[in-house]
Amino acid sequence: MDDRHPRAEKAHVVAHERPELLMFCAVAGLVGNVAPLVTITWGTLVTEHAFIADTISDLAKGDKKWIMDLGFYLNAGGLLGLAIASAHAHLGRAGWSVGIFCLAFLALVVTLLGLWDEFHTAGDNPPGMTVHTKLTFLLGPLYLAGPLAMARGAAGIGRSYPAFFLAAAAIWVVFATAFKLAPTDYDGILEKIAIGGTMLWTMPLSVFFLVRGWEKAHRITPTD
Template sequence: MPRITETNSQMPAEVSEQPVLLSTLIFLGVFGCIALATSILIADFVVPNHDWIADTISDLGAGRYEFIVDMGLYAFAAALIGLAVLAAHVHLGAWDWSVGIIALIVFGLLVFLIGARNEYGDNDSDGWVIHSYLVYALGVTMTIACFALARGAARASPRYRTVLIATGIVWVASSPVFFFLPTDIDGIYERYLGAVSFVLVVILSHLFYQRAKQRKAY
């Protein structure tokens, strides 16, 4: 058998970041936020007798026009998983950054399942109803993602760390309140929480956008 030398068995010393991959997934991240916000806005006008202050996004995701918000949820789920791929491609931290990557993946899968299950807003009680558990898990993974990615993001700029930690604090303080609100205002509050989750996606997209620009400059 031919002898395998040390030279040809070694892996490349450096693995370069791919600007095209960065740009594509950054676009996906921003598009996911826009798609979800747009789908909610369209559904607010299309769904009959819908009160966007009192009725939640979950109410829009059930019934005849459920596909409108579902498409937005799927796009947002893809954005989160795309950011996880970006974070793995450009690994900026130690174990905590890796935890953040896993949290982004789980966050995206939870958003996808919430859209796919279609068991909310219509008093569904058939089978194994897991919507509430998905929402609880989503709240946890959002929190983990914000704090776990903060230290690594600081390597790009301390401002990213500040924004991620601030977003995590706001989320931790705000999200439990939703479950205690009267039903005549929980719709608008849920939209506020959605906007907070957008901050995570936008700040990470901006971080990787700046990274891609720097790579193109060389």
Template structure:
């Protein structure tokens, strides 16, 4: 009898934690999007095409963008924790969680180091771009590995995750080949792909407590 009475309460606790993780992830994505547009409007004017996110974070909008990126880091950690709570079997799901935590660590390093080759710190340009390269490689695995375990749950999630993974795989390398006047736009396309996956993962977690 005791086990019967306590089981529903424990279930509600687990669901509430998953819901909070999803809300935190979704909110962090919205905040970083608003921060980018706010910085472009207030400080950089119409710099969304020509100015990369890194350039804005190194300029007058550093406080806004760095804060938003750190909030995003917290949101990614929350998403990883929420996905971990789903307890899906297999090594791919665990790899997705580890990769998300690595992505969070890289973004935190980019925001906290706050150097973009402006000469303040020796070799800072190389350090920054090494982080960007690592981010590109590691995040590629996230949607592709997650898609495998999402297929039995919802075919739309499976297809969406694969599509975003393929789009990221194509858009990432292109960022380093486009003219300077357009690199900001392509970087935002790539960032948008990542945010779309994170938003999808957040909504997935938000809906879990309802069993849908």
């Protein structure tokens, strides 16, 4: 007869990590990191996109806009996957929780960025301040707060993780600020470097959850 307390049994079940969930979310995260790189390259090759001057959003206009929109949606799916994995395998306190919400909100904002390119000039917005443009301002604090908030929790994974996360925040804030202040002739390259910098947060996080899930899936325990 099992005389374990029902509440203790329930707590054990809730706290148990599912390796298949971690690996699925990690793969989604990896795809979400790679997809924008592929679609930016693809879009540049099949359109008249000026890589240095034109922004990523410029790729989401015209007859080939679906290419960059696909990159937006896959990236959003990857961010959501990382949010789920981070919540499932919670590695910190309040800071880690803040990072989870940043990932989730980023997934929402990136999805809306893809959707609102369809209606880029819609509404009563003045020129240069469309709904799409307004949404981009939400990226600033989210991509800065997310890695900074998760850096302390990531220290328990390995010393390189907080270094990557802090570097992601630093690169983002420097180049995103430069993007807003620099002449439009250099908008595109500054924005692409800023977005690339964020991958120093999301890519290591994806790899970590993939490895963690793999190790847990192949670990033999007495309860297996």
